Amino acid sequence: MCGIVGLYLKNDKYESELGKLFTPMLIAMTERGPDSAGFAVYGDAVEDGIKLTLRHEDVDYDWAALASDIESALNTKVNWFQNSKVAVFKVETDAETVENYLEQNHDDVLVMSSGKSIEILKEVGLPERIVDMFKLGNMKGSHIIGHTRMATESAVTMAGSHPFSTGLDLCLVHNGSFSNHNRLRQELKREGIEFNTENDTEVAAGYLTYRLQQGDSLNEALENALKTLDGFYTLTIGTKDGFAVVRDPIACKPAVIAETDDYVAMASEYQALTTLPGIEDAKVWEPEPSKIYVWERN
């Protein structure tokens, strides 16, 4: 099982309501994935520097102290805000510098995502709980993808929850399972890709990271993924400017897409789309197998 949902806005009409529109979509997929849920929201982009979503298990963690540590150590400016166990840090430097500093000096802080606009928020529990915890309903932005997990290949943990970060402003959610993830993980480890869990989706995310490092475009990386990943899957990939949808060549994992003048929405089941404005008149169809669909603002 597992449920996937995505909402990409073609214009700014609904940008201030992105979280409000997306909340019922994620909750509608509870029956497909009651173990954990998460989402990657794109908005509030930084012009210069980098935005990181950081996480600490201690809800009372002193983020202000961390921010001033980074400011003095890296001689840079930090803007930050806290959201439950997560804090969003906007730092006027590059991602690698901050990530290296955190790894060496604050290794209890997890980096969930990094990029210009991405924020990844995920947690164990029912989607409704996660939505409340992170106040999804108030969020603004241009696009968002989410996942509700019914665990099959690895344990129910925050780290095994989706979305998985695959690089700057990139992330992946997945419904299905990969049958060659163990061998592929070994191969990718030899190439220097790091893994934190036994989760199969993390391997797919690692594979995309690897291909993109090798110079593939997103489209090329996904074409290579179709050749390399063995199993059944529907993938949704969040990018800085939009999202992509890919199904395996047999296409046994469900996916439905709805498009209007204002948005493109995808979901594992139509039920998740029924609350969207104008859905009655939307173009609704099922994405074809082995075909890479990409929607991006220019």
Add this chain to the structure above:
Amino acid sequence: MTTNNLAETSAIESVGGVATVDLAVQTVRDLNQGLHDQHDEMTIEKWDVLNPKGHHNLAVGVNQKLKIDIHGPAGYYCAGMNQQAEVTIHGHTGQGVAENMMSGLVRVKGNASSAAGATAHGGLLVIEGDAGSRCGISMKGVDILVKGSVGHMSCFMGQAGVLAVCGDAGDALGDSLYEAHIYVKGSVKSLGADCIEKEMRPEHIEELTELFERAGVTDQDPRDFKRYGSARQLYNFKVDNAGSY
């Protein structure tokens, strides 16, 4: 408003011989129990289902000559195992619409997801939009008319019945086909194992003409269609192929 004799079990009410079930306030179980309660004696012929909103398992297992209108999109397995009833979905449907239908008529006004009419033994399934992959998989006697196109692996292992497609067909059409008849007006991306194009003889024109009439389709000419069927090479094990296993 009168309350009919189903009130005790499912709170279904009818007005002027029409039952209206609003899924915004009633459950799918209410609906299906109400429909099943008509099996022995039909007291309400016409059923309107409001606010389906993609719910799964709508009007499943009906066995009575009911006329059921679902006003909006349905989820998985809509009208599955249908017998006798005429079910119209005024919207799109999810996977497995009319799966294992035995008789009756199921009409989808929009698009259908994968496995439409899967394993169905009889009756007629009309999809006015497109159907996804595996349309008519393992069909066993149902007739399926798709006014749009069908996805890959349609009519896989089709045993009996007719699949007529007014648009195009995806990859591997009719793979491992038995004796189902396939007609496609548009292009076929590829044929599956043991499926071949066959001559369109007068009895096939007649079969399609009769299907269009039953489906109420008036804008199609059977002579525009090509016929596909089984080459019958996979029916029996051939010792020459032993090395392939």
